[in-house]
Amino acid sequence: MNLEIPTRFAERDWERAVDGGPVRFAVVGLGWFGRDVALPAIEDSEYCEATAVVSGSAEKASSVAEERGLDAALTYEEYADGEHAEAYDAVYVVTPNALHLPHVETAASLGKDVLCEKPLEATGERAERVVEVCEEAGVQLMTAYRMQTTRSVRWVREQVRAGVIGDPVQFTGEFSFNMLAGGGDPDQWRLDPDLAGGGALMDVGVYPLNTARFVLDADPVAVHATAIENPPAFDGVDEHVAFTLAFPDDVTAQCSASYGASGANHMTIVGTEGRITVDPVFDVDADRQITIARDHGETTVDVAEPPEMVEEFDFFATAVLGERDIGPDGEHGLLDLRVAEAVYESSDEGRRVDL
Structure with missing residues (x-):
C-alpha cells in the first residue's frame, strides 16, 4: 500500500458551509x-x-x-x-x-x-x-x-482505518510530568479529591484513554489497573496510574500517567503490518512528530498544523451552526468517567473489571 504523508495538515476534514454565526x-x-x-x-x-x-x-x-x-x-x-x-x-x-x-x-x-x-x-x-x-x-x-479535533491525530486515525498498519493490535500511551518539581503548588485544586475526583488519571490519564478510543474507533470492554497514592502530597488522589484496556477483537491499550515522573507524552498504535508513533502528542500545540514504520522502511514527518484550540472551538461552532454531529458528545465523555471509576475499582480490588 502506497502512503503519502503530508508535510502540512491544512484541511479540516469536518468543515462544512454554515449559515449564521459567529x-x-x-x-x-x-x-x-x-x-x-x-x-x-x-x-x-x-x-x-x-x-x-x-x-x-x-x-x-x-x-x-x-x-x-x-x-x-x-x-x-x-x-x-x-x-x-x-x-x-x-x-x-x-x-x-x-x-x-x-x-x-x-x-x-x-x-x-x-x-x-x-x-x-x-x-x-x-x-x-x-x-x-x-x-x-x-x-x-x-x-x-x-485530540479529536487536532488535524494530525485525525489523520492518524484515518490511516488506521485505511489499514496502513494492517489490523490494529495494541495501543500504548503515556502522559506524565513532575507536578511539584521546581516549586509546584501543593495546594492546587488538582490535588483536592473533592474538586478533581482523582489525580493523574483524571487530569492527564484521560488523554491516552480517550485517544485510544478515538484512533481505534472502539470502546473498551474491561480494565485492569494500578493506581498509587503517595501521601502527604498525593492523599486521596493518585500520583501514578497504569492501566490495560481490553477492546473488542483482542485489541489492547496500555496507558499510564503520572504527576511524579519525568515529562513524557507519546502514543503508538501497533498493527499486523506496521506501527504509527506520535511523539510528543498530548501537550497543547505540541510540536508533533509522526513516524510510520512498515516492512519496507520508516517514514517520519514533523507536523505543521494550526493551533488546536482554535480547531476545537471552530469544530464545536460549525457543528452547532450546521447541525453536524458534534463528535465527542456528553455520552462519549460520560463513558470515560465510567472507565476511570473502573480503573480505581480494579486497583483497589486487584482484579480485572468488566465494563
Whole structure:
C-alpha cells in the first residue's frame, strides 16, 4: 500500500458551509487555561466570538473583560441568575471538575449550548447528570477532547482505518510530568479529591484513554489497573496510574500517567503490518512528530498544523451552526468517567473489571 504523508495538515476534514454565526461564547472559569489559552483561541477562530467571561472573582472578570474588550463580566452568582444571558449563545466551562455540573445546569436552563472541559465531571454520577440536563433542555453538549479535533491525530486515525498498519493490535500511551518539581503548588485544586475526583488519571490519564478510543474507533470492554497514592502530597488522589484496556477483537491499550515522573507524552498504535508513533502528542500545540514504520522502511514527518484550540472551538461552532454531529458528545465523555471509576475499582480490588 502506497502512503503519502503530508508535510502540512491544512484541511479540516469536518468543515462544512454554515449559515449564521459567529457563535458567541461565555467563558466560565478564568484560570490560566481559560484566560491564556481559550480566550486567545476564540479570538483567532473563524466561527466564534467571546462576549462574556465568568469568574468567582468580580475583579478578575472585570479585568479580563476590559483587557479583551468583551461585553459582559460576571461572577458565578450573576451567571447563575441569568444576568446578561442575551450576550452569549454558548458556554465554555473550564472550571475545576466538580464545578462543571452547576455551570452546565445554568447554561442548559438558559438554552445555551455547552462545550465542557474534560473530564466531564468529578464522578460518573455527576457526569450522568451533566448529560441529562443538556438532553432535557435540548441543548448541544460537547466534551472538550481537543485530540479529536487536532488535524494530525485525525489523520492518524484515518490511516488506521485505511489499514496502513494492517489490523490494529495494541495501543500504548503515556502522559506524565513532575507536578511539584521546581516549586509546584501543593495546594492546587488538582490535588483536592473533592474538586478533581482523582489525580493523574483524571487530569492527564484521560488523554491516552480517550485517544485510544478515538484512533481505534472502539470502546473498551474491561480494565485492569494500578493506581498509587503517595501521601502527604498525593492523599486521596493518585500520583501514578497504569492501566490495560481490553477492546473488542483482542485489541489492547496500555496507558499510564503520572504527576511524579519525568515529562513524557507519546502514543503508538501497533498493527499486523506496521506501527504509527506520535511523539510528543498530548501537550497543547505540541510540536508533533509522526513516524510510520512498515516492512519496507520508516517514514517520519514533523507536523505543521494550526493551533488546536482554535480547531476545537471552530469544530464545536460549525457543528452547532450546521447541525453536524458534534463528535465527542456528553455520552462519549460520560463513558470515560465510567472507565476511570473502573480503573480505581480494579486497583483497589486487584482484579480485572468488566465494563
